[in-house]
């Protein structure tokens with residue numbers, strides 16, 4: 103089910119003029135603060151009226167200024183997850199979950215509560231009140247409530263922002279499950295590279311109210327011109343299959359035949375994982391290093407070198423595992439005589455990939 107947006111909307115001095123068309127899956131709206139992400143998602147939700155344009159989910163037109171169609175928010179069949187869970191404090195988890203189903207017309211098929219409760223691991227929480235839940239648990243209930251309203255599109259506006267790092271890590275796998283197990287398009291607002299790397303089927307980059315790029319997580323996160331949070335967050339996104347768990351606490355992955363060792367990943371053997379490798383975590387070597395503590399050494403060929411205004415350079419390597427990015431100094435580029443076509447080895451410590459940057463790839 104494709105999702106098409108083409109809207110213009112003025113808000114004070116801010117002008118949103120955004121157009122994109124994305125396939126089904128989880129689309130991350132990515133951009134820095136003030137780029138217009140919330141304005142756009144609110145226009146899709148029907149909370150703000152665009153000056154002109156069109157919003158379509160599959161064959162359903164939610165808004166079309168020419169045809170004079172503007173469905174009210176409650177008729178758009180959307181689930182909305184906010185930064186804060188916004189649960190009803192006087193209702194149990196179970197009643198909060200079932201709240202949205204009350205308003206569904208009989209003609210619409212209802213989502214099975216058991217399926218959503220199991221998907222989000224809420225079984226043990228059903229009789230509790232919101233005040234008896236952690237922040238992460240509250241947000242899981244909010245996600246469940248949105249899903250149980252039988253939406254045709256799920257909207258999530260920075261749903262992890264209010265949580266600490268540990269709670270974010272707890273919620274991310276549930277969004278992976280929604281992406282992979284429910285055939286439901288999701289529009290997810292974020293300015294965090296980890297969420298883009300872990301979750302995005304497609305990334306739509308917004309800058310000053312305009313769409314500047316539509317692409318995969320790996321395309322967007324590897325381009326320093328695009329990553330809104332700056333060069334420190336530039337990296338590559340690679341996929342690899344879980345091959346083995348070792349007794350010393352490491353998990354072994356295979357990147358198209360190349361072994362990669364990372365701290366233990368609690369997922370079954372055979373799972374296809376996505377990993378974000380930050381460019382500044384990669385060291386380049388002209389010879390295959392020996393006597394080094396780093397466990398991951400990948401041979402590759404230099405495909406591009408980009409130098410910015412500062413002392414750094416970004417080197418793109420073609421490896422059997424896919425494109426890898428290394429951030430080195432221009433001094434190293436000169437000393438090692440790095441140039442396009444030159445074979446090199448990329449060196450990476452096992453612990454260089456943060457646990458939050460390792461997730462399941464599309465099932």
Ligand SMILES: Nc1ncnc2c1ncn2[C@@H]1O[C@H](COP(=O)(O)OP(=O)(O)OP(=O)(O)O)[C@@H](O)[C@H]1O
Nearest residue numbers: 113114115116133134135136137138139140141142
């Ligand atoms: N009601 C309003 N009236 C005038 N200007 C507004 C209004 N609401 C938002 N804006 C402006 O519109 C621009 C986009 O805001 P928006 O909240 O959509 O950005 P955002 O990308 O979601 O940012 P953040 O990540 O900080 O939430 C900002 O410059 C903001 O100041």
